[in-house]
Amino acid sequence: MTSGTMMSLPLTLDLLIDRAHDRAGDVEVVSRRPDRSVERTTYRNVVTRARALARALVGAGIRPGARVATLMWNHAEHLEAYFGIPLAGAVVHTLNLRLHPDEIAFIADDAKDEVLLVDEVLLPLYEKFAAKVDFAKVIVVGATTTPTDGRIDYRAFVDAADPSTPLPRLAEDDACGCCYTSGTTGRPKGVVYTHRSTMLHSLVTAMPDCFGLSRTDTLLPVVPMFHVNAWGLPYTAAMVGTKLVLPGPYLDAPSLLDLMRDEGVTLAAGVPTIWLSIRDALEAERARWPLKPNVRMIVGGSAAPEQLIRDFDRLGLELIHAWGMTETSPLGLVSRVPPALVDAPEAERLAVRAKQGVPPPLVDVRVRNDAGDVPHDGRTSGEILIRAPWVTARYAGIDVPERWTADGYFRTGDVANIDVHGYVQLTDRTADLIKSGGEWIASAELENALMCHPAIREAAVIGVPHPKWSERPIAVVVFRSGQQATDDELRGFLAAKFPKYWLPDAFVVTDEIPRTSAGKFKKTALREQFKDHRWG
Numbered sequence: 001m002t003s004g005t006m007m008s009l010p011l012t013l014d015l016l017i018d019r020a021h022d023r024a025g026d027v028e029v030v031s032r033r034p035d036r037s038v039e040r041t042t043y044r045n046v047v048t049r050a051r052a053l054a055r056a057l058v059g060a061g062i063r064p065g066a067r068v069a070t071l072m073w074n075h076a077e078h079l080e081a082y083f084g085i086p087l088a089g090a091v092v093h094t095l096n097l098r099l100h101p102d103e104i105a106f107i108a109d110d111a112k113d114e115v116l117l118v119d120e121v122l123l124p125l126y127e128k129f130a131a132k133v134d135f136a137k138v139i140v141v142g143a144t145t146t147p148t149d150g151r152i153d154y155r156a157f158v159d160a161a162d163p164s165t166p167l168p169r170l171a172e173d174d175a176c177g178c179c180y181t182s183g184t185t186g187r188p189k190g191v192v193y194t195h196r197s198t199m200l201h202s203l204v205t206a207m208p209d210c211f212g213l214s215r216t217d218t219l220l221p222v223v224p225m226f227h228v229n230a231w232g233l234p235y236t237a238a239m240v241g242t243k244l245v246l247p248g249p250y251l252d253a254p255s256l257l258d259l260m261r262d263e264g265v266t267l268a269a270g271v272p273t274i275w276l277s278i279r280d281a282l283e284a285e286r287a288r289w290p291l292k293p294n295v296r297m298i299v300g301g302s303a304a305p306e307q308l309i310r311d312f313d314r315l316g317l318e319l320i321h322a323w324g325m326t327e328t329s330p331l332g333l334v335s336r337v338p339p340a341l342v343d344a345p346e347a348e349r350l351a352v353r354a355k356q357g358v359p360p361p362l363v364d365v366r367v368r369n370d371a372g373d374v375p376h377d378g379r380t381s382g383e384i385l386i387r388a389p390w391v392t393a394r395y396a397g398i399d400v401p402e403r404w405t406a407d408g409y410f411r412t413g414d415v416a417n418i419d420v421h422g423y424v425q426l427t428d429r430t431a432d433l434i435k436s437g438g439e440w441i442a443s444a445e446l447e448n449a450l451m452c453h454p455a456i457r458e459a460a461v462i463g464v465p466h467p468k469w470s471e472r473p474i475a476v477v478v479f480r481s482g483q484q485a486t487d488d489e490l491r492g493f494l495a496a497k498f499p500k501y502w503l504p505d506a507f508v509v510t511d512e513i514p515r516t517s518a519g520k521f522k523k524t525a526l527r528e529q530f531k532d533h534r535w536g
C-alpha cells in the first residue's frame with residue numbers, strides 16, 4: 001500500500017513482536033519464580049506462546065477492543081500477555097496489585113475487563129474482590145495445582161489454541177494497552193495507549209540520550225509491569241532485542257542485587273525507594289555483589305535525591321533521572337548531562353542530573369504560568385504542560401476537559417522551572433504546595449534539600465493547618481541507620497538555601513514514610529495524621 005511517495009506501513013505492535021522473534025529469537029528472557037528458582041526462555045518462545053495466546057483468546061470469543069486484565073508480577077508469561085493480547089486485537093489492562101481490593105474491583109469494573117489473567121500466588125488477593133467483579137473467564141498463570149471454581153489453567157488454555165484461528169488485522173490507532181492513574185487527586189482514571197503511541201514511545205525511549213537501550217544490554221525492570229507498562233520497557237527491550245531479567249515477586253535489595261550480579265545486568269529501572277535500599281545494601285557489603293562495569297539505573301516516579309545520585313557515582317553505578325506520568329506513557333523528561341557541562345565541575349553536573357531533565361524528540365514540554373511560558377532562568381515557576389504522540393488526548397469513559405489547554409497541551413499538575421540549558425526542575429505538585437502567610441512554599445524542594453543532609457535517608461514535607469499563617473510546613477524524616485541530627489541542625493542546613501519562612505516548624509522522626517501503591521510519599525495520609533498538630 002502506498003500513500004504519497006512512501007509506503008504507509010501502520011505502526012502496530014506486531015512489527016516489534018515479529019522482529020523479536022526473527023532477529024532476537026535466541027535472546028534470553030529470564031524470570032524469577034515465587035519459589036526463587038530462575039527460569040530461562042527466549043524471545044522466540046515468548047512470541048510463539050504469545051501468538052498462541054492471541055489465537056486462544058480469539059477462539060474464546062474475545063473481540064477487537066475487548067479488555068483483558070492482568071494481575072501479575074514481572075515474568076515471562078506477563079510478557080506473553082503484553083504481546084498476545086494486542087495480537088488478538090484486544091487491550092492489555094494491567095491491574096495494580098498494590099491497590100486496595102475494592103479499588104482494584106472498581107478499576108476492573110470501570111474498564112469493563114472481560115477476562116482476567118492472574119498469578120496463582122495472587123489468587124488470595126483476587127478472592128478479596130472476586131465477588132465484586134464479573135469476568136467471563138479467570139485464567140490462572142503458574143498454576144501448581146489444577147485450578148478450581150471454573151478457573152482455567154493458563155498453560156492448558158494456550159496449548160489448546162487452534163493454530164488455524166486467524167488473527168485480526170491491526171490498525172495503528174487501535175487501542176493496545178490500558179493503565180489507570182493512581183488517583184491521588186480524584187478517582188482513578190483510565191488511560192488507553194494505542195499501537196502507534198506504544199511503537200513511537202519504544203523507539204524514542206531506546207535513543208542514546210534517553211535510556212540508551214542496546215541489544216548488548218541486559219535489562220532488569222524492577223518497576224512493575226502493572227505500573228505504566230513498566231515504563232514501556234518490555235516493548236522497548238523487545239524492539240531492540242535486549243535480554244530481559246524479570247524479578248517476579250521479590251523486590252528486596254539483596255535478591256535484586258543477586259539477580260543483577262548473576263545475570264550480568266547492565267541497565268535497571270525503578271523508583272527511588274528501590275535504589276535507596278540498594279544503595280544501603282551496597283554500602284554495607286560492596287564486595288558481595290560484583291556487578292558489570294558502567295551499570296546504569298533509571299530512576300523516576302518521584303524525585304531522585306541528588307545525594308542518591310552522588311552515592312551511586314561513588315559506588316560506580318550511574319543513576320539516570322527521568323520524569324513521566326501514566327498519562328504520558330510515561331517518558332516526558334530525562335536528565336543526561338548536556339554537552340555544555342560535560343567538562344564542568346562535578347557539583348554542577350550533579351545539580352543538573354538531579355533535575356527532571358529535557359524532553360526527548362517528539363515531546364514538547366512547556367512550563368507556563370499566568371504570564372505565559374516562563375523564562376529560562378531556573379527560578380520562575382509554572383505548570384508543566386506536555387504534548388507528544390504518546391500523551392493521552394482524553395481519559396477513558398470520563399470527560400475532564402480542564403486537563404487540556406486550549407492549544408492542545410496536557411496539564412500535568414506538576415510545578416517546575418526551566419534553566420538556561422532547558423532543563424526542567426520539578427518543584428512540587430500543585431496539590432502539595434504549602435501556602436503560608438500568603439506565600440507559596442514548595443514542599444518537594446525542601447524534601448530534596450533535606451535528603452542531601454548526611455544523616456537523612458528520606459524526608460517528606462507537608463503543609464499543616466495553622467491558626468495564624470493558614471499553613472506551616474512540617475518535615476517527616478527518616479534517619480540513616482546510626483545517624484541523627486537535631487531540629488536546629490536541620491533548620492540551619494536548610495537556612496543556607498531557603499528563605500526563613502520556608503523552614504519547617506517541626507521535624508518529626510519516624511521509621512518509615514507511608515507510600516502509595518506506586519512508591520510515592522503518601523502525603524494525603526501524612527496530612528491526615530498531622531491535621532490536628534498542636535502548635536507550641
Ligand code: AMP
Pocket residue numbers: 181182228299300301302303304321322323324325326327330356412413414426429518
Ligand atoms: P503516575 O502517573 O502515578 O506515574 O504519577 C505521575 C507523577 O509522579 C508526576 O505527575 C509527578 O508528580 C511524579 N513524578 C514522576 N516522575 C518524577 C520525578 N522524576 N521527579 C519528581 N516527581 C516525579
